[in-house]
Amino acid sequence: MRRKLVTIVVAVLILAGAAAYYALVPGRAPAGQPPLAALDTQSFDQQFKAASASTRVLVMLSPT
Numbered sequence: 001m002r003r004k005l006v007t008i009v010v011a012v013l014i015l016a017g018a019a020a021y022y023a024l025v026p027g028r029a030p031a032g033q034p035p036l037a038a039l040d041t042q043s044f045d046q047q048f049k050a051a052s053a054s055t056r057v058l059v060m061l062s063p064t
Contacts, residue, residue, distance in 0.1 A: 029035040037043065048056060 027036075
């Protein structure tokens with residue numbers, strides 16, 4: 001019974017550590033690729049207008 005409890009505690013600690021690492025460590029974009037940025041209305045509008053010379057595709061996805 002004690003061995004099972006220790007195994008469960010270790011598994012929970014490993015999962016908690018992995019979740020903390022995923023949440024707290026910033027990601028990096030691959031070389032040659034621009035980093036991801038937060039997209040708000042103002043930055044979207046600015047980037048959309050800046051690309052007026054090229055073809056633009058706007059895709060809207062609905063979770064329902």
